[in-house]
Amino acid sequence: xxxxxxxxxxxxxxxxxxxxxxxxxxxxxxxxxxxxxxxxxxxxxxxxxxxxxxxxxxxxxxxxxxxxxxxxxxxxxxxxxxxxxxxxxxxxxxxxxxxxxxxxxxxxxxxxxxxxxx
Amino acid sequence: xxxxxxxxxxxxxxxxxxxxxxxxxxxxxxxxxxxxxxxxxxxxxxxxxxxxxxxxxxxxxxxxxxxxxxxxxxxxxxxxxxxxxxxxxxxxxxxxxxxxxxxxxxxxxxx
Numbered sequence: 502x503x504x505x506x507x508x509x510x511x512x513x514x515x516x517x518x519x520x521x522x523x524x525x526x527x528x529x530x531x532x533x534x535x536x537x538x539x540x541x542x543x544x545x546x547x548x549x550x551x552x553x554x555x556x557x558x559x560x561x562x563x564x565x566x567x568x569x570x571x572x573x574x575x576x577x578x579x580x581x582x583x584x585x586x587x588x589x590x591x592x593x594x595x596x597x598x599x600x601x602x603x604x605x606x607x608x609x610x611x612x613x614x615x616x617x618x619x
Numbered sequence: 620x621x622x623x624x625x626x627x628x629x630x631x632x633x634x635x636x637x638x639x640x641x642x643x644x645x646x647x648x649x650x651x652x653x654x655x656x657x658x659x660x661x662x663x664x665x666x667x668x669x670x671x672x673x674x675x676x677x678x679x680x681x682x683x684x685x686x687x688x689x690x691x692x693x694x695x696x697x698x699x700x701x702x703x704x705x706x707x708x709x710x711x712x713x714x715x716x717x718x719x720x721x722x723x724x725x726x727x728x729x730x
Contacts, residue, residue, distance in 0.1 A: 534717075536720075543706075543720050543721055543722050543723065544663065544706075544720035545720075546717055546718075546719065549717060559717065560719070591662050591663070593662075593663075606651055606653055606668060606710055606711075606718060607665045607668065608655070608663070608665060608718065609665065610662030610663045610664070611662050612661065612662055613660070613661075613662055
């Protein structure tokens, strides 16, 4: 299994408070992603990173920011949490093929972080 | 990325082959077909992917039609532990791996 650790695994917070979720990998993979999963919507990409300090937006990036200061860590921040951000958040990683910049599309997912915003 | 269409749910008897279909009629020439599955409350798990040729690994086989407009994931001997939601995704491998997951097929393997 890929070495991916998400923290916290469960969090309950109140509307308007800042929240940071952490994804830590031990695989030295180049690419990292944050998805959210909600009933009726499936998995939706929030932000992704293709290297240290290189990030880009996904499908549902509003209200979220990310940072990647080290290869192994990808942080997802909700500056002011809202009830609509109650969800299960998954981090994923992937590697390039044969040392090239081509991403194989084989994602390895973490176990998820369940966030409840009251 | 091309849109994919999958049945909402399917049943399969334990020990039998599970054949999960996927339509991707608008797939472009350089888009791969990926299959993932998600067992309840766990993170999704990569199964297999292919471009044109049929592919097989220890988990499953992927059959892609010659026109690439549809594919079938085959689990040769389904077990109860294969009960999961299966996602078929068409995507570019060289665009940061931004795979767009749809609703998937909920496969129930029954004794």
